[in-house]
Amino acid sequence: MAMSEFLYLYRLPADSPNMPDSARNMQERLQKWTAWFKDLETRGYLRVLGHPLETAGAVVTEGGRTVHDGPYAESKDIVLGYSVVQAKDLAEARTIAGGCPVLGYGGMVEVRPIRQM
């Protein structure tokens, strides 16, 4: 079956109390993320593991006139990182994203099909 690729953007609202505030929930978060990626990999969904992103950065517009130092841009949320996942269609990609640990602490996964042609 033809598979399609999807970009997952792990997002977290900038104003949510998203900082893990105790050793216990940091431990839990790391365990959940590790398990999530491992699961994606064993089930053959993971195309590109991707990277975590710094919250600070810059937005450059034409002529280099507008440069923002982070927290990133005007967006209301922060992109924590990204991955590329393969699935048979958007519906499946959405289902898979439903298991992402970021959902457990107020975040979301933006699922974007990568254009094939």
Next chain:
Amino acid sequence: MTTSLPDEHFFRRESGRLVSTLTRMLGVHHLALAEDAVQETLAAAVEVWAFRGVPENPSAWLTTAARNRAVSLLRRERTARRFAPEIGRLTDAEGTPGTESPVAHLPPALRDDELRMMFSCCHPDIPEDAQVALVLSLLSGFSAHELAEAFLVSRAAMEKRLSRAKKALSGTRGLFELEARDFETRLAAVHRALYLLFNEGYHGASPDAAVRLDLCREAMRLAALLLEHAPAATPATHALAALMALDAARLPARVDEAGDLTELSRQDRSRWDARLIARGLELLESSARGEVVSEYHLEAAIAATHALAPSAEKTSWGEIVELYDALLRLRPSPVVALNRAVAVAEQLGPERGLQALRSIPGTERLAAYPFYPAALGELELRCERPADARRHFRAAHRLARNPAERTFLERRIAECERQLSSGPHPTVRG
């Protein structure tokens, strides 16, 4: 890079280590900044490690990251002087203090960052309950929210307790305001805080058994830290560690398969942790070197007597009563008197136990303590007065602080009712 996860206590240990180290480097007046830097560092580590796996040496990774984070936080502080000396201290190769550093005059034990932090948390200006909260917050990575749950207070109350204590701590003069001559008195306060911490885990009110277990583990970890550093490894420290090991040995049997609390006399002793018992006895033996018998010696001896008894019946109850008597002379407390009365009942029968319970001075201090009416109920039941027993168990049930206690008392009430409906019959000793 490795893919294996650090063990389940990794973040606790690292959190305490990093906060202590950064606070030493930055000065205690920058406590809040050190805490922020550590929290941000650990949060970032979670994200980076989720993608890349845990590095070969995660502690070194965190130390470097936390130091960098602290530098950028210091730079961001608008009020920071341009050449803040703290930045220099953070950016030198090892971050280790130079020879003129104020730690040079400290007893060797206090050169360990975490120990020094522990001793600082037990500052006499900080109330005992706040000392315990502070230790857990700074050395064990507990959030205010988790502490509020563990100690059954509102989150706002816990935040207030912590912020007052942190203010007192960060307002102390110089680095941790500890002189060599303070060592002994401060060590006693540290013992007390760790003892309270352990007890909160062991007998505490939190409905979450996992949280209580964490408290016990942290108390044991911090006590072990004291043992590793010679001047802090006094006989009383050994006795305290022995007490914790011997009590903790019984933890696996305290809850039955259904998750219900099981009192000592009914526990399956084969489920006691033999390794912890051996460790506890060993510690108790090394605690006997000095001349001073501390309350921890006595409590550890009581725990050892239980640990060595093949069954509740074959326990040397007389010896336990004597140890409680000695403990009462050292630390008069209605809770100790309550435990003594229970031992008296085992030694001399339930009527004598009831007498002992009723003659405890200051029982009003036990008014909110479910174990007092529960003990009355237990002994009335043994005296074959199930109606009286039920009244006490019901009173205890109203005071119960968590589902485990409630379930336990409901079972005892049911037992009273069973006996009431089936008429008098011999009570079975558990």
